[in-house]
Amino acid sequence: MSxxxxxxxxxxxxxxxxxxxKTDEASVAVFNINGRYYAIDNLCSHEEAELSTxxxxxxxxxxxxxxxxFSLVTGEALTAxxxxxxxxxxxxxxxxxxEVDTELQWDIA
Incomplete structure (x- = not known):
């Protein structure tokens, strides 16, 4: 479902x-990088700081x-x-x- x-x-x-x-389940940061758009979790996976800032x-x-x-393309944590x-x-x-679809999300392995 979308x-x-x-x-x-x-x-x-x-x-x-x-x-x-923001939704009930997620805070999503959406970035515009030279006309390319990326959406990732807004909270850092280390200490939950807002990545939007x-x-x-x-x-x-x-x-x-x-x-x-963090990679905006894949969501990968790139550095400690x-x-x-x-x-x-x-x-x-x-x-x-x-528009962003907050229901459909991709996790990388």
Missing amino acids: NWIDVAAIDDFKSGTCRVV GKLERDEVICPLHGAH PAYENLRTYPVRINNGWL
Whole structure:
């Protein structure tokens, strides 16, 4: 089952920025990196800091608390102190709006 939620109008979602979508089950950080959109769990798997406030570096986000790097593409924890990967979520553009599906999530092995 899908649960597509509006994130932002494409024209209002600037490159290099992040929007957060919250549901009862998840807080999802949605990033625009040069017109490519990525959605991952908003909380760091190490200490639960909000990744939406982290620094962006290419297609990675850096946790603002302890500096762990995560891939925006796969959700993989790339550096210590984080060792657990994050879930990623599908995104789509629909009638000029970016949407994220918070029901369907992908875990990497």
